[in-house]
Amino acid sequence: MSRLVVVSNRVADPRKTAAGGLAVALAEVLNNTGGLWFGWSGRIVEDGGQPSLHTQHAGPVTLVTADLGQSDHAAYYVGYSNGVLWPVFHYRLDLADFDDGYIAGYRRVNQQFARQLAPLLREDDIIWVHDYHLIPLAAELRALGCTQRIGFFLHIPLPPPLILAAIPGHDWLIRALFAYDVVGFQAEADLLHFDNYVAAEAHAQPVGEHRWRAFNRTVQAGAYPIGIDVDEFQGLAQAHEGREMFERMRREYSRRKLLVGVDRLDYSKGLPQRLKAFRALLTRYPETHRSATLIQIASPSREDVSAYTDILHELESLCGSINGNFGELDWMPVRYMHRTVARPRLPGLYRASRVALVTPLRDGMNLVAKEFIAAQDPADPGVLVLSRFAGAAEQLKEALMVNPYDVEGTANAIHLALQMPVEERRVRHESLMATIRQYDVHWWCNAFLDTLAQAESAESGTPWLRL
Structure with a gap:
């Protein structure tokens, strides 16, 4: 050999x-x-x-x-x-x-x-x-x-x-x-x-x-x-750190529907457009107030480059504006973290989330989309909202596809994901799981x-x- x-x-x-x-x-x-x-x-x-x-x-x-x-x-x-x-x-x-x-x-x-x-x-x-x-x-x-x-x-x-x-x-x-x-x-x-x-x-x-x-x-x-290695990632979900993260999220957000975004801080990821879409969701659909919470993780990346400094400041401004305009004493719409979350903890976060927002302006593949699918409970799975400009969109056709440049359209898709009945979520998830298993990392x-x-x-x- x-x-x-x-x-x-x-x-x-x-x-x-x-x-x-x-x-x-x-x-x-x-x-x-x-x-x-x-x-x-x-x-x-x-x-x-x-x-x-x-x-x-x-x-x-x-x-x-x-x-x-x-x-x-x-x-x-x-x-x-x-x-x-x-x-x-x-x-x-x-x-x-x-x-x-x-x-x-x-x-x-x-x-x-x-x-x-x-x-x-x-x-x-x-x-x-x-x-x-x-x-x-x-x-x-x-x-x-x-x-x-x-x-x-x-x-x-x-x-x-x-x-x-x-x-x-x-x-x-x-x-x-x-x-x-x-x-x-x-x-x-x-x-x-x-x-x-x-x-x-x-x-x-x-x-x-x-x-x-x-x-x-x-x-x-x-x-x-x-x-991805589906079995390996699902194993992480069942391991101690994954289960602990899942249980903690369930306890702390028991009255909320969680949305999650996990990205490197990069201008290709469409993070300002995503936050603007979330703001449009809160503006257009008042029933999401005190109900929907977005956890956005933006891992540090190349912070010595001016373009990354600019987007960091824009994200901080958008998060502050959304929380200031819509937040309550017992509810902050956006939980923004500018740091890396250890990989063994991510499956628990994904599993606790009703919706994943994977909305890059352009991406080669984006494995977060596939990891989110792998981490879900088949009986009560979350919904993937996916940019048509991610490479993963060619395979993951049962996701809710969006144009991240269309803020209002993305907000409507997020609302649809939050309201989607469990029967439809199961059908979509079953098909998505079959795809990521067939075309896994091996x-x-x-x-x-x-x-x-x-x-x-x-x-x-x-x-x-x-x-």
């Missing part, structure tokens, strides 16, 4: 389920193959020194991390990854900072990672690279002579060609994707955007369904919507890796020119 090598910006111990996300998703296959996980250590060192590698073992899995210099971190992570790619890929050209120096640092760090990773590779390894921080990594590995099968998965959306083309050097980015054997996206919409771009801008030739030839390389593209992992394993390895004899 070939060893799996995972490369991502950050590395987590796959033994710790509290880590969530990618660690939970990849734990099984990494353990089974004695895999290697490579990425940034999270350490920022002074410029001029030799970047250090750190190696540790998590059972049969080897974790290797690399330090970054101050200027490299500023250009690669803050500048290009999160100052250019993140806003543009989420359709926010107005927030992108196209500083010329950022792309040089982005390329430099990917070259550094490639030089550090290449000596650790075995001839029959299968390499799986994750997310927008590392788009050019395969091209750098190919330039060093690596011929292993290499796949790439983009966890965030891919924008339409005209938005993507606003990035200076956009053609370089897409050319870099052709150094991979398989490129995966969260949603069919993202796959369509890729197909349209490579056909129109890269003049790639189709050689099969979602299979393209350009730059002396052939790449297979596909949609592989990521899921399906995602196996579907992508099966495609990669069957892909032809890098064409021998065709040198990859450094970009």
Whole structure:
């Protein structure tokens, strides 16, 4: 069995389920193959020194991390990854900072990672690279002579060609994707955007369904919507912290209908629009007064960036305004928390809530939607209100779909969710549960890796020119 090598910006111990996300998703296959996980250590060192590698073992899995210099971190992570790619890929050209120096640092760090990773590779390894921080990594590995099968998965959306083309050097980015054997996206919409771009801008030739030839390389593209480990998450709901949170919420809000939102503090999540919709709900439907309570968790994120500071202040102002205008001595409409809630406690919060508000302006997938479904009591389930602009909307069709830009329409959908009879809630939940079980994290992992394993390895004899 070939060893799996995972490369991502950050590395987590796959033994710790509290880590969530990618660690939970990849734990099984990494353990089974004695895999290697490579990425940034999270350490920022002074410029001029030799970047250090750190190696540790998590059972049969080897974790290797690399330090970054101050200027490299500023250009690669803050500048290009999160100052250019993140806003543009989420359709926010107005927030992108196209500083010329950022792309040089982005390329430099990917070259550094490639030089550090290449000596650790075995001839029959299968390499799986994750997310927008590392788009050019395969091209750098190919330039060093690596011929292993290499796949790439983009966890965030891919924008339409005209938005993507606003990035200076956009053609370089897409050319870099052709150094991979398989490129995966969260949603069919993202796959369509890729197909349209490579056909129109890269003049790639189709050689099969979602299979393209350009730059002396052939790449297979596909949609592989990521899921959750349903049993693992339901296990958290039954564990001590999950049950304790559920019972506490039930006691403290016994006379209320809880609505819940759990997000990173990010302009892509549509948090101001969500709070405005909740305010519209209270204005339009007075019967929700003293009845509906929104618990909104906004975990800290990149608070040194001005766009995040602005949204933090806007949220605090909106929450204060809503509570000031509608609150009573024994009822505050919004409970806002600007901190992270431990993952083992979240299932209890979800289970106690009548409605989940997952209303991003744009999102690659959004696993909160799937976790909320998994945590529900099948006999008395809550209702998912879901943005049509979340990748999850392609799968979770029985949710109440909303346009988060339509404040009044979202308020009406929330009211419908609060009033929905239990029979309808059960029917919707049963169908949603079937979907998240069929397309769980194990399906995602196996579907992508099966495609990669069957892909032809890098064409021998065709040198990859450094970009």
